[in-house]
Amino acid sequence: MVAFTKGHGTGNDFVIIEDVDGNLDLTPSQVQALCDRNFGVGADGVLRVVRSASLPEGSAALEEEPGAEWFMDYRNADGSIAEMCGNGIRVFVHYLLRSGLASIEPGATVPIGTRAGVRDVIRSENGYQVDLGRWRLAGGEPLARASGLAVARPGLGIDVGNPHVVVALASEDELAGLDLNPTPVLDPAPVGGANVEFVVPGEPLVRDGIGHVRMRVHERGAGETLSCGTGAVASALAVRHWAGARAPHQWRVEVPGGTLGVRMFPAEDGEHVALSGPAQLVYRGEIDLA
Incomplete structure (x- = not known):
């Protein structure tokens, strides 16, 4: 036992x-x-x-x-x-x-x-x-196909110690309509696979200096989960990247299981990212x- x-x-x-x-x-x-x-x-x-x-x-x-x-x-x-x-x-x-x-x-x-x-x-x-620790853009924008998504969408590869592909959706309805039990298909497929996050930026995106985003995830080796910490970090990094230089460095990421905090900050070896x-x-x- x-x-x-x-x-x-x-x-x-x-x-x-x-x-x-x-x-x-x-x-x-x-x-x-x-x-x-x-x-x-x-x-x-x-x-x-x-x-x-x-x-x-x-x-x-x-x-x-x-x-x-x-x-x-x-x-x-x-x-x-x-x-x-x-x-x-x-x-x-x-x-x-x-x-x-x-x-x-x-x-x-x-x-x-x-x-x-x-x-x-x-x-x-x-x-x-x-x-x-340090994060990095993983390179490329693979197309992501998922059940419930009418057409493939480009994703952004981000590495935060493990691999992620973040995909932006147009609405809450699109996010709710996904079936993430089947594994999303990435083209080209990353070597070793990746966690795939689907995100919808908040409306408004920034409130009181904090960015807001909603996320669902299919985790490599686990399927859809109620939350993914590194996925929340990758999602915040991706949305900040898309939003441009004036985007905030502090984020709240809503997942089906609750809310996570993400903070980007400078360090001696480059920008780090923290999850709370x-x-x-x-x-x-x-x-x-x-």
């Missing part, structure tokens, strides 16, 4: 497994079984809590930041390995604090190892804020992985 905790960030839900010494070798089929909403616990992905020193991928995190004691080993619901998860890392840190595995002193951060590099997390007014939002633990249990 393996102990687990169920948690979520704005409805993006995860099975959390504490494996501090890295003794558990989760197979893709076990992850799929855990995430199955009919026969398992049910989740968009699995967060394995493991010390960075206890797995090969953690050595790079410790080289980058010796204080990155913990590594977020994130798996998508289909069992595939993902580089980063913006909602997941907030839930991961919330679990560390609630379990007594880590602490955050006032004004301090906790560094977390991920496959996208070390990410610093602090407490915020509505939960936690994570510095996702809530994190909750729902229940604990045990499950037989066999």
